[in-house]
Each structure stands twice: as structure tokens, then as C-alpha cells.
Amino acid sequence: MRKTLLLLVPVLLLSACSWGITMDDAAKNVRTAWSGDVSSCKELGKVTVSVMDHVGPVDRNTITVRDELEVLARNQAAQMHADTIKPLAEPSNGSQPWGAYQCGAHQTPSTHSPSAPTNPNGASGNAQTFPVHGG
Template sequence: MRKAFVLLVPLALSACTWGIKLDDGARNVRTAWNGDVGSCKEQGKVTVSVMNRVGPVDRSDLKVRDELEVLARNEAAKMGADTIKPLAEPNEGSQPWGAYSCGNRAVEPVRGNTPPPPQNTAPQGGFETVPLKN
């Protein structure tokens, strides 16, 4: 019985995120973590929520925050916004977001297949970082 419980708990916890996906329209919605939306037009506010606990088990705070951001971006895209900003910290799996239209201030397009510029791989603190692939 214990073996079944140990196997089913991780499965149940992972099942919580299967349905939360970024919509195609939300891919162009950026998150203004720095709060810089002063020159943007407010489109509205949205509060999104996810399960932050499964029974007696708390879900990962990082996972909950990621899911809240995805849901907020999806809702902002439906409202015609291109930027979201968190209005408060998550509380019990719920978080309010502001939706804004900032026009040309949207996220720059992702580069194609060009590699990123080389980074400094000088040793820091006795460790050296080396890229795995070129």
C-alpha cells in the first residue's frame, strides 16, 4: 500500500499542470517585471488562480508563479493587451495582474537559429563555465 501511495503522489502533483499552456496569441504578451508601464494604456485587470496545494502537500512556489503568469498572459491576449504586470504577490494560489497595451514596446522578436554572442567563461571563484555545444 505504501509503495502505491509513493508512486501516486508525484503523479497526482504533476497532473496539475497538464492543462495550463501558453496560447498562441499570448506568445506576444510580455511581462513587465520592473513595473515600467507608465507610457502604456491600461486595458483592464485580471485575477488568475491555480491550485497551490494538493491535499496536505504544498506545490512548488516557482511552479505556481509560472502557471499564474501563463494564465495572466493568456487572459491579457484575449483582452487585446500586449503587456502584463503583477499587481500583488501570489496569495493562496491567486494573483491580480494589470493588462496594458504598450505598442512598440513589446518584447523584441527571438533571433532565428543564430547562436547567442559568446559569454565570458573566465574562472570565477575557482570554477570555469564551458558551453556544452557550439
């Protein structure tokens, strides 16, 4: 029984890492401009968000960490009344800086990755990203 409990504790701790990181209602209106031009937008500031990127000696899933960083950045941007965020650097040690912008009617391309796929008609796809929560 004790051995089983010792084996389950690390698994439960690793699965609990993303608990509590949820997108606020206001943040659902914040777009992520992965490769979009924000030069016509009003810069409202910079936010730096961080999450645990490893638990003890075990690295967390990179995609999960990136998704959580984006959610936290969108939450912070919504509090600043921003409608667009853009990563300013790659994540490092579980931390990432983001620019917060107010673009208003200016629609910045919002894609999941810097190399957005094109549709069969040749137009680049505009899509809004949302983190996938797994169980």
C-alpha cells in the same frame, strides 16, 4: 501490490497539477513587465488568475506556481488584446492579480525578476520570460 499503488497515487496527482496549463499562441506576444514603467501604456483592465498552490497538505513548488500564474495571465491578456502584463501583487493562496496593458511601440523592460542583472557593459538586460516545463 496495493501498497505500491497507494504510494504511486499521490505522486501521480502531484505531477499532474501543471498538466493542461499551456501558453496560447497569441499569449507568446504578451510581455511581462516585472519592473517596467507602464505609465505610457493604455490600461485595458485587470485579470486575476489562480492555480492550486497545494495538494492536500503538500505545498506545490513556488516557482512552478508563479510560472503557471504568469502563463494564465498572459493567456487572459491576449484575449483582451493586451501586449503587456504587470503583476499588481504577490501571489497569495494560488491567486494573483495582474494589470493588462496595450503598450504598442513602447517597449517595457521585460525581465524575469525585479532585480534584472546587468551585462558587463553596464546596460540592463531586456529579456522575455517563458516558463520552463519539466517532466
